[in-house]
Amino acid sequence: MLQIKSVTCIKQERCLFAALNFSLKSGQIMQLAGPNGAGKTSLLRIIAGFAMPDEGDIFWQQRSIFKCYDEFAAELLFIGHKTGVNNQLTALENVAFWLQINGYDDRQDLYPLLAKMGLVGLEDIPVRMLSAGQQRRVALVRLWLNNAKLWVLDEPFTALDKSGVQFLQQRFVEHLANDGAILLTTHQDLTTQFSNLQTVTLEYRH
Numbered sequence: 001m002l003q004i005k006s007v008t009c010i011k012q013e014r015c016l017f018a019a020l021n022f023s024l025k026s027g028q029i030m031q032l033a034g035p036n037g038a039g040k041t042s043l044l045r046i047i048a049g050f051a052m053p054d055e056g057d058i059f060w061q062q063r064s065i066f067k068c069y070d071e072f073a074a075e076l077l078f079i080g081h082k083t084g085v086n087n088q089l090t091a092l093e094n095v096a097f098w099l100q101i102n103g104y105d106d107r108q109d110l111y112p113l114l115a116k117m118g119l120v121g122l123e124d125i126p127v128r129m130l131s132a133g134q135q136r137r138v139a140l141v142r143l144w145l146n147n148a149k150l151w152v153l154d155e156p157f158t159a160l161d162k163s164g165v166q167f168l169q170q171r172f173v174e175h176l177a178n179d180g181a182i183l184l185t186t187h188q189d190l191t192t193q194f195s196n197l198q199t200v201t202l203e204y205r206h
Contacts, residue, residue, distance in 0.1 A: 004020055004047065004056070008020070009046060017202055019056070025181065029196060031185070031199045049066065052066070076150050087127045087135075090123060091114065091124075137160070152183050
């Protein structure tokens with residue numbers, strides 16, 4: 001599904017990683033590990049097509065993403081350090097917007113989903129007034145409102161409590177069972193036993 005071929009990234013004259021190769025198949029979850037500064041976020045941004053590698057290429061279904069980006073983007077859901085949530089809108093307004101841009105008109109399932117995410121009673125409050133964990137939960141609602149096959153998630157568990165982390169991992173299991181794929185970074189251990197878990201470790205380069 002996804003292939004990283006001979007990818008090199010140089011930032012401020014420091015090589016973060018060089019000639020990196022790995023692949024991600026449908027039904028597989030992959031964790032990028034390594035210390036701060038090793039280039040995990042830079043790699044995720046390259047894989048998502050937000051930045052160009054200094055060398056190498058990224059392939060989706062055997063085609064370079066830089067030559068078929070529209071098709072690739074339609075299959076990609078990226079959630080980074082910045083949540084992508086409009087802080088001026090409420091949680092309900094943000095979710096309604098995501099439903100609209102993904103072609104969903106029926107909103108009857110909004111409240112049960114917000115309840116599962118621990119947001120009932122907070123749905124009409126501007127997101128800027130919510131805690132960091134609550135804002136992260138609003139952003140992660142997108143994992144239930146998107147048909148993208150590839151999820152690229154940068155520290156998705158940040159600011160979540162144990163129940164939130166477990167609930168999110170249950171969603172991972174569902175996505176993988178539907179032939180999706182997940183690439184993520186996390187400083188927390190995955191508590192769910194994923195049969196198709198792979199790890200790629202980046203070393204800090206001086």
